[in-house]
Amino acid sequence: MRLGRTPLAAGLLIGLVLTAPGVATADPRPTVKQAKAKLERLNNRADKVVDRFNTLNEEYKKARTRHTRLDASYKRKLKTVEDLRADVVGMAVSDYKLGGDVSSWPGMFGNPDPGRTLGALALAGQMQAERAEKLAAFDRENKGLKVERDRAQEALVVADGERDKVEKERAEILDLVKDQKKLLERLGAYNAGNPNSTGTKYTGPASGNARSALQFAFAQTGKPYIYGGTGPRGYDCSGFTQASWRAAGVSLPRTTWQQWAWGANRKVPLDQLQPGDLIFSQGLGHVTMYAGNGNIVHAPQTGDVIKVVKLSAYGKSIAGAIRP
Structure with missing residues (x-):
């Protein structure tokens, strides 16, 4: 009797498994209307995510443009500072080579034209002072520019990170939409459009x-x-x-x-x-x-x-x- 009941129990179990919802029965093929409705729901979700991604991407591009501009400006001014510094040092070295220690009394009296030497020294000193002041001004400006450039770099990193977070969500939804596109294609309801379409003529009331x-x-x-x-x-x-x-x-x-x-x-x-x-x-x-x-x-x-x-x-x- 035990042997006879076992197949019956197994058969009942198999029947239950086969009739359990969503286990062994295939989902019914969706209609075009159902497929389009599902696609629209996905698109409503995707619209928001993709638009958020596009917004963050625009912010990223602005941050990148600002950083690039500030970085280029910083490098140009850094080059100017280096050139001015080289000029000041070069002038000091040149003065020393030409007149030795021209500020010393022996150096002055040893020159055939002390008045001319004094005039040249005054002029050189004035030029050195002007260049030194320029150098100091550029140094101050460059420090401020560097701070601004560094802040732009930080903003760029943040914008890039925010964009990457949304990119992951956007990619997931686009994969779902891609599946729906395949479904619509199978149902013959997908409209690929014509990228070269010349459209129609507007005849409405706008002015x-x-x-x-x-x-x-x-x-x-x-x-x-x-x-x-x-x-x-x-x-x-x-x-x-x-x-x-x-x-x-x-x-x-x-x-x-x-x-x-x-x-x-x-x-x-x-x-x-x-x-x-x-x-x-x-x-x-x-x-x-x-x-x-x-x-x-x-x-x-x-x-x-x-x-x-x-x-x-x-x-x-x-x-x-x-x-x-």
């Missing part, structure tokens, strides 16, 4: 530099969304708005957070939107451009292209808008 910005923006439609992209073959959301307004002669900062901060005194109510206004999502993970007639143009997310959609279909909660 002035806003029209120039939107003409550029519409000419980019069909190009792919690319994380960190600043053109011309693809853009991320803030890279796209920056490039569009740059074409209109307006210089925007690089990232969504920086653009929002830049426009702190340029905010406009959503019921007073005008073409060219920038619209920011809650959390500042995304930015779009209002095109007029209820439309926006933007670089949406991985697996999609720069395109024009209805503001009502945007789907993200809105933090506010600014007018460049």
Whole structure:
């Protein structure tokens, strides 16, 4: 009887294992809608991290530029100090060789023209004093410059470290987005876009530099969304708005957070939107451009292209808008 019950128990156990959720049964193949929804959730996370990385990267580049400038200036002034020091020493040595100890009475009386010797000595002394004062001034200035250069070096190290911390998080999220991209490709829902797209013509109601910005923006439609992209073959959301307004002669900062901060005194109510206004999502993970007639143009997310959609279909909660 024991032998007969063992297979039965084993069979029951196997049945339980096979029917245990998530153990032996395969996950159902997600639909296109589910895949896109998951991708959007990942992109919302990634937008914030990548934008934070871009912001820190901009700060790093500024710190590096400042350090490079100060370091070059410090080295130039150091060279000037060395040259002045050499001049002062050289003059002292030259005076000694020409007149021996010309300040001594024997040296003066032994010279055929003592008056001339005194004049030369006075002139040499004056020149030495002037150069010595210059040397002292440059030394003082150089010490201050060195302190500033060293502080810039410290700021550069800190900026580099902060950027590296975010880079790790950014890399992890980009790996997840890459997986979602493969999923969309398998489902036939991935739009690679055309980096050489000439877009469409803007025919909306914008005027002035806003029209120039939107003409550029519409000419980019069909190009792919690319994380960190600043053109011309693809853009991320803030890279796209920056490039569009740059074409209109307006210089925007690089990232969504920086653009929002830049426009702190340029905010406009959503019921007073005008073409060219920038619209920011809650959390500042995304930015779009209002095109007029209820439309926006933007670089949406991985697996999609720069395109024009209805503001009502945007789907993200809105933090506010600014007018460049």
